[in-house]
Amino acid sequence: MQYIRVFAACAVLMTPVAAQAQGSDWTGLYAGAQLDFADVELEVPGGGTTTADGDGLMYGLSGGYRQDLGQVVLGAAASLSFGNFDTPPVGGGGGDASFGSLATVGVEVGYDLGEFLVYGELGHTWATRSDAGDRRRYEGGVQYGIGADYMLNEQIMIGGGISRIDLDDFGGSDVTVTTFGARAAFRF
Secondary structure, three states, X not given: OXXXXXXXXXXXXXXXXXXXXXXXXXXXXXXXXXXXXXXXXXXXXXOOOOEEEEEEEEEEEEXXXXXXXXXXXXXXXXXXXXXXXXXOOOOOOOOOOEEEEEEEEXXXXXXXXXXXXXXXXXEEEEEEEEXXXXXXXXXXXEEEEEEEEEEOOOOEEEXXXXXXXXXXXXXXXXXXXXXXXXXXXXXX
């Protein structure tokens, strides 16, 4: 529930009162930068479940294409985020494990509210994580989330969103990543 409150607060803060969009056509390519706060939970499956948590900032690039069909907007999106924050190894062990990157591709379905666009997204994410032995591990999983964008003018939009990524059996752990992010993008 706190995730929804944080998202709502970000959406209100990111809505400039003086800016007026020149149109509400969301069709076209876009590319930009993003900043995310990621919360990572690792869980060893089976009896006597053990968990460990980590969190940190991630930064990266995002882009995609949208087609405005009137009230409904369909799109395809991709993003690449980097970070390097500690995620303690599950079940003890020495050394520090760290979470490194997320690469996501997916589809969006949105509702056109004029200068605002609210949308849901579904995609696939590939993640990298270094374990306590400094071995790099790769895993893919499902990603889903919600977001909203605001058109400052015909070329620039800002937005934010919440995503959840489920990575099963990532180095012997089930990993859940929840991200809260903001982005700015240029529309082509």
